[in-house]
Amino acid sequence: MKTRLVTLVLAVLLLLPNAALAADSTTIEVGFNQIQVKVNGELAMSNNLLYDGTTYVPIRNLAEMLDWGVIYYDETRTAYIGMLPAGEVPDEVIGAAEKEAASASDEDTVMENKGVQTIPVVFDNITIKVHGETVDTSNIVYNGTTYAPIRAVAEILEMDVQFYGPTSTAYIGTVPQHEIPFEVYKEWYPDAKRPLSHVPATGDMAGWQLLKGHEYEDLVEIYYKINGTILSTQMHEIREVDLNEIIEWVDDAGNTRYNTVGDLYSLFGSFSRYTSDWFLDKFGELYEDWFYIGTIRAEDIVDDYVQETGQLVIPNQVSLTPDAEFTVESGYEEEETSVDDIISNIEALMNKQ
Numbered sequence: 001m002k003t004r005l006v007t008l009v010l011a012v013l014l015l016l017p018n019a020a021l022a023a024d025s026t027t028i029e030v031g032f033n034q035i036q037v038k039v040n041g042e043l044a045m046s047n048n049l050l051y052d053g054t055t056y057v058p059i060r061n062l063a064e065m066l067d068w069g070v071i072y073y074d075e076t077r078t079a080y081i082g083m084l085p086a087g088e089v090p091d092e093v094i095g096a097a098e099k100e101a102a103s104a105s106d107e108d109t110v111m112e113n114k115g116v117q118t119i120p121v122v123f124d125n126i127t128i129k130v131h132g133e134t135v136d137t138s139n140i141v142y143n144g145t146t147y148a149p150i151r152a153v154a155e156i157l158e159m160d161v162q163f164y165g166p167t168s169t170a171y172i173g174t175v176p177q178h179e180i181p182f183e184v185y186k187e188w189y190p191d192a193k194r195p196l197s198h199v200p201a202t203g204d205m206a207g208w209q210l211l212k213g214h215e216y217e218d219l220v221e222i223y224y225k226i227n228g229t230i231l232s233t234q235m236h237e238i239r240e241v242d243l244n245e246i247i248e249w250v251d252d253a254g255n256t257r258y259n260t261v262g263d264l265y266s267l268f269g270s271f272s273r274y275t276s277d278w279f280l281d282k283f284g285e286l287y288e289d290w291f292y293i294g295t296i297r298a299e300d301i302v303d304d305y306v307q308e309t310g311q312l313v314i315p316n317q318v319s320l321t322p323d324a325e326f327t328v329e330s331g332y333e334e335e336e337t338s339v340d341d342i343i344s345n346i347e348a349l350m351n352k353q
Contacts, residue, residue: 025120032112035163037150039065040173047112049140049147055170056140056147059128059156061109062172066157071097078127079146081156085132119143130156162188182213196305198224208234211305216296224302226312235298249282265290 031050036043039062046061063070063081071080073089080089122141127134128148137152150170154161159173164180177185182194194213201208201223208223216222223234243262250256264283268290271279279287306312 033114035168037170041176055150057150058145082131222298233299233302
């Protein structure tokens with residue numbers, strides 16, 4: 001539990017004056033603790049009431065979890081949440097609230113058993129202000145605590161609220177992603193990315209690990225294997241592509257040509273490091289799709305994952321002195337691609353017709 005608020009007062013937050021309960025008191029039937037409430041992933045140790053199809057939650061407890069100051073001023077029957085408007089609350093009331101807050105503890109909250117009870121309450125006897133602005137919401141005072149509809153409380157705290165039925169949990173603020181199925185979480189947060197995981201691969205890839213949850217999962221399968229400090233990665237395209245499909249295209253001389261998708265992919269691969277508007281102009285989406293797959297950096301995705309999850313730690317066994325010299329050699333030999341090379345490959349492809 002975070003540091004207790006320094007500005008809580010017993011009226012709205014611990015014990016409202018007895019007059020509040022006497023005025024306009026009525027008896028209603030409520031369901032206690034039909035749900036659990038979490039604020040930024042932390043379970044709220046407070047009661048909630050289900051009344052007339054709406055869940056009411058205590059303002060004090062939830063505001064306390066976020067270190068929001070709350071003051072109750074009995075003379076105006078107003079609960080102030082957050083910043084106090086200058087001059088509206090006397091200094092002695094603020095001082096008394098500070099003393100009450102300092103002596104409060106988690107044990108002050110008596111948790112009711114889940115179930116239906118008939119209880120005495122007072123409706124809408126409190127005005128709620130947030131940073132000095134009046135909040136238009138209903139409220140219920142029960143046993144010295146002010147309850148308001150959960151969505152109104154979320155708005156008061158300037159946070160979102162989500163409800164997950166299978167666990168009967170209302171989330172105010174951030175939602176722990178691991179507690180919710182990703183499909184549901186994605187509906188709440190469209191920009192969310194599935195957390196990565198891995199499972200043992202089967203079939204021809206037995207002995208490897210299949211990476212799950214990456215953003216290209218509908219296009220490729222990414223496999224990895226660790227042998228000591230050596231990390232191996234493979235990427236298999238799984239999107240449905242008919243390599244035998246015949247593509248009709250027109251060469252620069254105006255001749256109509258016919259080649260399979262597989263042949264054209266082979267042609268594209270011959271110039272994978274060549275940026276060509278020519279290919280895009282001739283083959284359009286076919287070339288774009290092929291090129292996009294080639295931009296997936298499976299090695300980088302796997303490397304980040306295995307290091308973040310502690311599966312692979314690369315030891316640092318090299319010590320350098322200030323006057324040390326070193327060079328980096330690459331096994332990759334840069335090749336220049338000329339227009340003649342492209343034409344030569346295209347002619348070879350045409351001859352396969």
